[in-house]
Amino acid sequence: ESGEGKAKAERMFSLMDGFLKNDPISLQKDILDHVEYTVARSRFSFDDFEAYQAVSHSVRDRLIERWHDTHAYFKRKDPKRLYFFSLEFLMGRSLSNSVINLGVRDQYADALNQLGFEFEVLAEQEGDAAQGNGGLARLSACQMDSLATMDFPAWGYGLRYQYGLFRQVILDGFQHEQPDYWLNFGNPWEIERIHVSYAVKFYGTVEEQDLNGGKRKVWVPGEMVEAVAYDNPIPGYGTRNTINLRLWAAKPSDLYDMESYGTGDYINAVINRQKAETISSVLYPDDRSYQGKELRLKQQYFFVSASVQDIIRRFKDSLNDFNQFPEKVALQLNDTHPSLAIPEVMRVLVDEEFLSWKQAWDIVCKIFSCTTHTVVPEGLEKIPVDLLGSVLPRHLQIIFDINFSFMEELKKHFGLDFNRLSQMSIVEEGAVKSIRMANLSIVCCHTVNGVSRVHLDILKTKVFKDFYELWPQKFHYKTNGVTQRRWLVVSNPGLCGLISKWLGTDAWIRDMDLLMGLRDHAGDAELQQEWKMVRRINKIRLAEFIDAMTGMMVSPDAMFDVQIKRIHEYKRQLLNILGIIYRYDCIKNMKESDRRKVVPRVCIIGGKAAPGYDMAKKIIKLCHAVGETINNDSDIDDLLKLVFIPDFNVSVAELVIPGSDLSQHISTAGHEASGTGSMKFLMNGCLLLATADGATIEIIEEIGEDNMFLFGAKVHEVPKLREKAENHRVALQFARVLRMVRDGYFGYEDYFKSLCDSIEGGGDFYLLGNDFASYLEAQAAADKAFVDQERWTKMSILSTAGSGRFSSDKTVGEYAHQTWGIEPCRCPF
Numbered sequence: 001e002s003g004e005g006k007a008k009a010e011r012m013f014s015l016m017d018g019f020l021k022n023d024p025i026s027l028q029k030d031i032l033d034h035v036e037y038t039v040a041r042s043r044f045s046f047d048d049f050e051a052y053q054a055v056s057h058s059v060r061d062r063l064i065e066r067w068h069d070t071h072a073y074f075k076r077k078d079p080k081r082l083y084f085f086s087l088e089f090l091m092g093r094s095l096s097n098s099v100i101n102l103g104v105r106d107q108y109a110d111a112l113n114q115l116g117f118e119f120e121v122l123a124e125q126e127g128d129a130a131q132g133n134g135g136l137a138r139l140s141a142c143q144m145d146s147l148a149t150m151d152f153p154a155w156g157y158g159l160r161y162q163y164g165l166f167r168q169v170i171l172d173g174f175q176h177e178q179p180d181y182w183l184n185f186g187n188p189w190e191i192e193r194i195h196v197s198y199a200v201k202f203y204g205t206v207e208e209q210d211l212n213g214g215k216r217k218v219w220v221p222g223e224m225v226e227a228v229a230y231d232n233p234i235p236g237y238g239t240r241n242t243i244n245l246r247l248w249a250a251k252p253s254d255l256y257d258m259e260s261y262g263t264g265d266y267i268n269a270v271i272n273r274q275k276a277e278t279i280s281s282v283l284y285p286d287d288r289s290y291q292g293k294e295l296r297l298k299q300q301y302f303f304v305s306a307s308v309q310d311i312i313r314r315f316k317d318s319l320n321d322f323n324q325f326p327e328k329v330a331l332q333l334n335d336t337h338p339s340l341a342i343p344e345v346m347r348v349l350v351d352e353e354f355l356s357w358k359q360a361w362d363i364v365c366k367i368f369s370c371t372t373h374t375v376v377p378e379g380l381e382k383i384p385v386d387l388l389g390s391v392l393p394r395h396l397q398i399i400f401d402i403n404f405s406f407m408e409e410l411k412k413h414f415g416l417d418f419n420r421l422s423q424m425s426i427v428e429e430g431a432v433k434s435i436r437m438a439n440l441s442i443v444c445c446h447t448v449n450g451v452s453r454v455h456l457d458i459l460k461t462k463v464f465k466d467f468y469e470l471w472p473q474k475f476h477y478k479t480n481g482v483t484q485r486r487w488l489v490v491s492n493p494g495l496c497g498l499i500s501k502w503l504g505t506d507a508w509i510r511d512m513d514l515l516m517g518l519r520d521h522a523g524d525a526e527l528q529q530e531w532k533m534v535r536r537i538n539k540i541r542l543a544e545f546i547d548a549m550t551g552m553m554v555s556p557d558a559m560f561d562v563q564i565k566r567i568h569e570y571k572r573q574l575l576n577i578l579g580i581i582y583r584y585d586c587i588k589n590m591k592e593s594d595r596r597k598v599v600p601r602v603c604i605i606g607g608k609a610a611p612g613y614d615m616a617k618k619i620i621k622l623c624h625a626v627g628e629t630i631n632n633d634s635d636i637d638d639l640l641k642l643v644f645i646p647d648f649n650v651s652v653a654e655l656v657i658p659g660s661d662l663s664q665h666i667s668t669a670g671h672e673a674s675g676t677g678s679m680k681f682l683m684n685g686c687l688l689l690a691t692a693d694g695a696t697i698e699i700i701e702e703i704g705e706d707n708m709f710l711f712g713a714k715v716h717e718v719p720k721l722r723e724k725a726e727n728h729r730v731a732l733q734f735a736r737v738l739r740m741v742r743d744g745y746f747g748y749e750d751y752f753k754s755l756c757d758s759i760e761g762g763g764d765f766y767l768l769g770n771d772f773a774s775y776l777e778a779q780a781a782a783d784k785a786f787v788d789q790e791r792w793t794k795m796s797i798l799s800t801a802g803s804g805r806f807s808s809d810k811t812v813g814e815y816a817h818q819t820w821g822i823e824p825c826r827c828p829f
């Protein structure tokens with residue numbers, strides 16, 4: 001550094017008090033400063049929400065210090081970086097997670113106590129960041145936490161939606177959707193970076209120009225929108241590393257002059273510019289079908305284009321030889337939503353950096369990898385060629401060119417097998433000619449990962465069979481995982497303390513394999529006693545929450561039986577409800593002496609239905625209708641309750657999971673690519689009632705079949721069962737409970753008719769009828785186990801003990817090593 005620069009830096013440092021301090025007095029001072037100067041309330045009078053705001057800002061200051069240091073360090077070391085592209089990140093709340101990862105949770109609690117506030121109460125003030133739909137989006141959030149904790153030089157890239165996932169409101173048992181304008185109260189967890197912005201182009205035409213004797217393509221856009229960065233620091237646990245999640249917001253671009261000829265003209269021109277912001281305004285609420293919508297396409301390209309520009313700028317800051325690009329950049333596509341990054345990188349390299357097609361293609365083939373989360377071909381994204389050609393004309397040409405070479409390669413490989421060629425082509429012919437985004441991804445990525453072992457089998461033998469035959473080496477799997485920081489340390493402090501006490505260390509927070517050590521103590525009466533106590537306190541907390549949300553009183557002595565996840569036919573919430581009707585019917589017809597043997601249950605269901613998913617909405621209504629009957633039946637009393645928890649989201653999950661005894665993961669085998677909810681329950685010592693699907697198959701390997709309640713057809717049996725036009729194995733009980741719904745026992749018989757039709761006769765695609773009998777058996781086994789509390793508690797401890805393999809640290813470690821080729825880069829403390 002120059003002498004002048006050094007002198008300046010020294011003077012700056014002398015003006016600073018060093019880094020922020022975390023003793024209670026310093027924290028109190030910082031919090032009060034934020035009350036006064038950031039929140040602009042008097043430090044002598046502020047409420048819980050204002051206190052939350054001030055605390056968050058003081059935490060944010062601490063995040064920023066580490067985030068600066070981390071980036072300065074990454075810049076100095078210039079390692080290969082991972083860029084994680086996802087259209088959705090379901091982050092939930094940030095305050096508790098941040099103070100825990102920063103290691104200042106207790107200091108904050110003390111400081112707040114001295115100011116007369118309770119940390120927990122303030123943490124509750126925070127709204128959820130719901131920038132995603134379900135499992136796929138929450139997985140991205142868990143992986144960001146692991147990337148930071150494991151010191152990987154990684155960036156997340158996505159979109160900053162003004163409206164997150166809708167809020168679910170239940171009126172008369174029906175779901176209604178309310179917009180989630182989550183930025184209304186400000187968001188202390190993001191840093192707006194107005195100077196980090198890029199122009200993103202849309203529409204227009206492609207022109208050919210002469211260049212040094214050759215031709216080159218120039219895209220003349222019809223619209224330009226500015227992408228502005230919003231940075232969200234992601235702190236690692238037990239490390240100074242704090243990485244960045246950069247989300248883009250759309251703003252009108254300044255690059256176009258407006259010329260207007262009158263006031264009205266001028267006003268209209270400004271209003272039109274303003275429309276640019278709609279690109280990042282709203283998250284699509286369907287978690288799997290979004291075909292052919294222009295806005296969705298623009299969202300995808302918008303975030304991809306800005307991110308690619310950002311990455312290339314960063315690369316050029318340190319190097320100028322694109323041959324070295326693959327040594328510095330790994331680009332991970334979360335499902336096919338960001339797959340336009342592939343033609344975009346081609347376009348930038350060829351049209352703007354003037355590399356040859358071959359050079360550019362070589363680079364592209366080295367940097368991209370993707371993960372697919374889908375099990376059925378119908379779930380794969382397609383974009384109509386007309387739409388793509390109008391919004392992104394140059395990209396369409398590039399995709400056609402990629403496909404042309406690919407088809408030539410295929411012909412060499414398979415000969416003129418037209419059937420195969422047309423199935424594998426990136427371009428789908430037909431009534432609506434479309435681009436198959438999955439095919440594009442597989443052709444260009446060096447690695448395609450599934451999300452569980454059985455998921456990879458399904459990809460190899462069904463969904464991408466042809467591709468697997470061509471490129472077996474491309475296909476892998478990394479079993480999903482979840483972060484124990486959020487799903488145990490933040491959400492279940494009681495159990496967390498108990499685990500550390502019995503293991504004699506809290507090192508498991510960074511190394512989940514250590515949980516296996518609990519196996520040695522699973523039979524210990526003292527641990528069992530303490531374990532039960534902690535779980536009971538969590539159940540009481542959940543019971544209070546249920547009371548607050550629904551006005552229903554439930555007893556913590558009952559078994560809490562929970563199914564929380566998006567509502568989908570394949571996830572079979574309907575099977576659960578029919579099982580509840582069966583239980584109700586049994587209790588009603590019981591002799592008094594038998595009633596005493598019944599294990600009281602509180603059945604809890606929660607989840608959102610996509611606004612346009614009719615069957616899912618009917619399932620929600622049925623749940624309410626059945627609950628209405630059961631909960632108000634004085635014959636039943638406390639033996640059975642059915643609760644629907646409205647507006648299920650990340651923070652609700654944090655409360656419900658630790659308080660559950662039994663949780664259901666009952667998808668038709670072969671339909672849940674992985675499932676991650678089950679892993680969160682497992683960690684928290686909740687027993688699973690499940691089908692052998694997705695990651696559950698691997699959970700069985702860890703904890704053993706007799707530590708859970710397994711039922712239903714297996715993956716390989718499902719196709720055969722479907723072939724039989726008529727399911728002869730349908731149990732009598734199934735017909736009986738279905739009849740109750742059809743006959744209007746719970747009202748609304750016309751409304752529920754189509755729901756009943758969908759599972760009766762040959763139409764029972766998800767095999768509810770087939771699996772019903774074994775489902776009831778599994779439920780009976782759970783009842784039996786619950787009566788023996790000693791056995792149950794042991795199973796519970798063994799569940800937690802066996803959950804280590806399902807930490808996202810493990811998943812991310814495998815990705816880093818096997819797919820991305822990145823190494824940790826740990827910022828010194």
Ligand code: C3B
Nearest residue numbers: 134135136287373672673674675676
């Ligand atoms: C989900 C799958 O349904 C889950 O099985 C899986 O655990 C997660 O992804 C994470 O891999 N998924 C989703 O949430 N949205 C989709 N569009 C497709 C899959």
